[in-house]
Amino acid sequence: MTDIRTEWTREEIAALFDKPLLDLLFEAQTVHREVHAANEVQLCTLLSIKTGGCPEDCGYCSQSVHADSGVEATKLMDVRAILQMAAQAKDNGSQRFCMGAAWRNPKDRDMPAIVEIVKGVRDMGLETCMTLGMLTRKQADMLAEAGLDYYNHNIDSSPEYYERVISTRKFDERIETLEHVRESGINVCSGGIVGMGETREDRVGFIHTLATLPKHPESVPVNALVPVKGTVLGDMLADTPLAKIDDIEFVRTVAVARIAMPMSMVRLSAGRESMSEATQSLCFMAGANSIFTGDKLLTAPNAGDDSDAELFAKLGLKALQGEEPMRAEKMQQVVEAAE
Template identity: 60%
Template sequence: MSEIRNDWTREEIEEIYNSPILDLIYRAATVHRENNDAQEVQVCTLLSVKTGGCPEDCSYCPQAARYHTDVKVHKLLDVDDVLEKASNAKANGSTRFCMGAAWREVRDNRDFDKVLEMVKGVNGMGMEVCCTLGMLSEDQAKKLQEAGLYAYNHNLDTSEEHYNEIITTRNYDDRLDTLENVRKAKISVCSGGIIGLGETEKDRVGMLHTLATLPEHPESVPVNALVPVEGTPMEKQPKVPVWDMIRMIATARIIMPKAMVRLSAGRVRMSQEEQALCFMAGANSIFAGDKLLTTPNPEVNEDEELFQVLNLKPRKAFKDQEKATVA
């Protein structure tokens, strides 16, 4: 079995990332099979429970209030609406339900109370429930955990060095502090990033290095390809080559062998063959449904066909907890 290491150097990760692509895929596929069921893919659904009007200036995001995009602002959804959508997602094969709110940080108010009700409701359906709500205090993380939250997503986005080129309304340490608060509350950590933001290869390696040298690896690492949105500063960015996505996925798999590596945004622009290479390289989680917050995603029936062609099966909910109980 691959050794779980938290002492990777940037040089080691850079060497892996830049190795010949077929060797890299083969090595990652081998590590993947040593640590995971390679036929198993976690199917997640992501719902925007509060859209737009965010005060942050993330230059890729159509939900930032300062940019003029086609995103329609809507306040926090009603709890019953969200639970109905979660129920539909479960019926369509999702085992994890993620709720996103376009907030800079969580505030202790009625909206947060409603989110706690949503968490309780989705958890009661037997699904893993995940939230991405912005920055989070230790006390708020504890409340979410007590309500039944399984995972919390807070992406690093890019390397610490490139971060200020993308976002100026918060700093990198704010990101890391939230991840630490989530960890302290014993909630599963979901954290990855986006490629195609004008970063260098060294920035990509830097982001992976930060994730792989956390005290514990994130249980889930989303790898997103930028989907440029008109009206944002990133609207003219070129499409990310699929080989870059494969390099990121494969490198993440090798240095974080047991993490769920999620093929996230940008999948809608990939053929079945390109997605198959990503799964070969160690991706074992996807978002299902026709939207990722505000960007397009493949439809459910396309994914069903993909799973049949590649002989993949959805991962059961709470599998990590089952393993822990057995151990």
């Protein structure tokens, strides 16, 4: 039976990356089937509830005020409009509704509206996830009390490469917010982006950081950079061979995430719209079991619902409904073993 380990070494993670691809895929799929339903994929919908005008300087992001991407800053969306979008997502089969606001951190004056949104979406029977930037412990507690199921805060890359992509905050501040979220009892969603010009070693460091947190994130989104003109990385990587992560290297990253964090939902996120069906299939084989549906991811394009439905039919995949029984059972075993 697969062990849940948080003491991985970088060497062990690097050795997984180095495996022959078919061995790696076989191992990832074996681990996957011990915990997760074999042919079920979680559908999540992502909505930008406050777009653009962000003071942070993340080099990949079109919503930063430092980017010249033409994204216009908006105010926080009206609560009713958000709830309407959530209802639509539910009708389209989504299990989780994720909401993102382009903030360095929410202000205390924003919190009542955020709490109202969380409660409203939850009342519809959807899982709720928010990404609002850095959180204080008090804010995390408020969100927990409102019933927020997941908080997303990506570590983006390895600690070393992080500093080359973002200068307005430190890697340690990311980890601190993740600690606040964990301590408040909210499930953690944290992943990153590959294809930002980082090395294999950075991808090792990225997975290693997540896999050695005191508890693995319940969700791990793995994004492939969508280079946007006007952003630092978009301009730097456009028309260079680095502009797109090699498909097989992306699949390897997904497989290593699956093996290192067996219980986590590994989500194919940004960049999926430009992946072939064959690459996406390999990602599912590698243990990815969650996707974003809809036409848009915050501001980036996404594979639409129709093409997803076609792909699911071709691959014999089904939308995951509710908690996976095997995962719940395994979680119980982990809790009992720790007692």
